Amino acid sequence: MRARTDPYKVDNASNYTLGDWTTDIQLAQQAHIDAFALNVAYRDNLDSILPLAFQAAANRGFKLFFSFDYAGHGAWPKDSVGTMLTKYRTLPAYFIYKGKYFVSTFEGPDSADDWIDLKSQYNVFFMPDWSSLGAKEALLRGGGVADGLFNWAAWPWGPQDMDTYTDASYLQYLNGKPYMMPVSPWFFTNLPGYNKNWLWRGDSLWYDRWVQAAFNKTTPGIIDSTEFVEIISWNDYGESHYIGPLYDKAMEAFTIGQAPSNFAKDMPHDGWRMFLPYVIDLFKTGTATITQEGLTAWYRLSPGAACVSTGTSGNTASQLQIEFSPAEIVQDRIFFSALLTSEASISVTVGGVPQSGGGWTWKPDDRVGVYYGSVPFSGTGNVVVTLVRNGAQIAQINGRAIGGGCLASLYNAWVGSAPVAGSVSRSPTLPLSQQTCVSGIGVNNFGGLCGYACQFGYCPISACNAGRWANPSQHPRKQVSRDTQLLERMQVTLASAHGSAIMVIALPPEERWLSASALAIFLDFRFLSELE
Incomplete structure (x- = not known):
């Protein structure tokens, strides 16, 4: 079973009533979300907010866990983290994973050593977001204190659609440890008071990331690693990626952040939750039933x-x-x-x-x-x-x-x-585990090779992005081109010598005609999987 979580900005809920928390939790449950990751910044007025959250969650059988924000108001002191865990972790609604209290962060790698003691003292399963370091370095911090990693890089770079290259890096270095994959629909912020004024491409992102999450579900070697998906976010109105309802009393960020306008006002995002029950069930179980078209x-x-x-x-x-x-x-x-x-x-x-x-x-x-x-x-x-x-x-x-x-x-x-009016009940003919990739793309030099290779079910996550699955019997694999066959069979070693890459290629003599263009593309594949 894989858990689905949503970051919930607690400072936006300072004026919430028990009824407000209950409404949000009911909506999340209707969307098949399992838990809220409570983003808590140091010095927030937490003791006036959190008891209502935990009461509402317990009443509804919903789960909550802490994501300690080390960026919002500065680093959390170790003792203050301990106080929070002492007070709340044993409440009925707190999320437990593998017999331990689940805790995440937003950044805070400089405090990694704190978690050596915190983990043992409070029986914590620790899954931080230290995306500023990249996966390799994050796993080394605190002597390897992280039990898994959350990746905050949920948005594409520049004028491109989202890819899975960063996901692949995390999965490679985690090497079987749990990975929390980020999914987000949008990003735009203009809050000069926080020195924030930029956007990343949204556009097709909400659809693309669910496709990529499903691909992770079906890819051999990483199925058991992508344990969680975290949706960014439920109520971060100031960054425009909220999927929860709008509350006028939760819009303080626009005043404090000196926004030129309240760009969330009358801009609902509730429609992005409409298909979550289907795609969440698909990710968790490999199949899902449509009961309401829309x-x-x-x-x-x-x-x-x-x-x-x-x-x-x-x-x-x-x-x-x-x-x-x-x-x-x-x-x-x-x-x-x-x-x-x-x-x-x-x-x-x-x-x-x-x-x-x-x-x-x-x-x-x-x-x-x-x-x-x-x-x-x-x-x-x-x-x-x-x-x-x-x-x-x-x-x-x-x-x-x-x-x-x-x-x-x-x-x-x-x-x-x-x-769509009326109720229905229908599932895809085949579960994801019995489907194969029949379409995919890649960026830059990967475009042509990924576009060709993915249609035959060969779509490596470190280089290509799967776009569509199908019944393999309806899309029989044709003979793969000679270049693609050779790329799969090559044994390549990369070494550094005077700043240059040396390729040592083991091929049968009769196949050493391989084109220079294919070699160049394969070299890019290898570099992408090796570098952060």
Whole structure:
């Protein structure tokens, strides 16, 4: 059984009642989320907040655990961590994993040695996020004190879609220890008071990461390592990746952070929870049953180039990234997904004008499951997304209008959803374990080779990103090209000599004709899996 968790910013809940906590927990349970990771910063007014959280969770049979935030208000003193664990870890709602109290962090690698004593004294299973170090160095800190690792890198770099290269690095170095994979739908922040004003590409991210999580589920050698998925986040409104409901009394970050506007106001993200029961069950068990069909759509209300005067960057130099104009990162498209038991067509209008140039990008192999697509938008006006089956409308989203200028929502997403009337009960024909990859992509030099090799089920996570699964009997593997066969059979050793890489290749004499281009691509594969 793999647990699903959501980071929950406790400082945003300072005005919550028991009823508010209960509502959030009920919504999380409806989405098949197992626990909230309580992000707690040092010096937050925790004793006035946490008792209500633990009471509500205990009443509902829900689980909570601490994620100690070492960045928000500075490092946690060791004794203060101990006080928190003493007070709360034995409460009925606290999450226990393998007989130990589960604890995570947001950063804090300089305090790694504290956890040597804390682990033994409080019987802790310790799974920190020390992403600033990378997986290899994180596992060395505190003499190897981490029992597993959480990775905060949930967003793509620059004008690219999300890949699994960082996941692969963690899985390689963890070598069987538990991995907590991050999944997030979006990232935009403009909080000058916190020195934060950047975005990372969202766009197809919510769909892409669930595909990648499912791929991890089916990939030999890493199935037992990807033990957890953590959704970032439930209620971090200031970074625009919330999937929980909006509360006016939880928006203090916009005032404290001196935001130019409250870019979460009237920008619901609840629709991103609509298909979570299905994809979470799919990840946990390898199969899932559709009991309610539906449609979800998300998009920005302003064109990508409209808000350049706000100073937002794509990527951020604060994390040693090359910065881009936001218009180079985000795509002016309306994105949509549907959970269906049989095929349906999709259409989009903006201001009453049909939008062309898009549609479904991915459909399940047997047409049962999650569909995904997008369409570029032009013009302004109300957005209407319609789902039609057999000539009849079965679901429609009437979304907020897209404007021509920079609106108060800035680069945040508006998310809507609509159910299909009636109940159903249908599962995919085959579980994930009996399906194979039939499509994938790679970046830069990996593109061609991944695009070809993945269609035959060979899609290494360190180099390629799987895009689609299918019944292997319906997609028989053709003869793989000579280059690809040889790449799988080569024994390659990399060494460093005077700053250059030396390749020692063991091939039968008759096969030493291998093309230089294929060798160059394979060399890139090896470097990617070796370097952080």
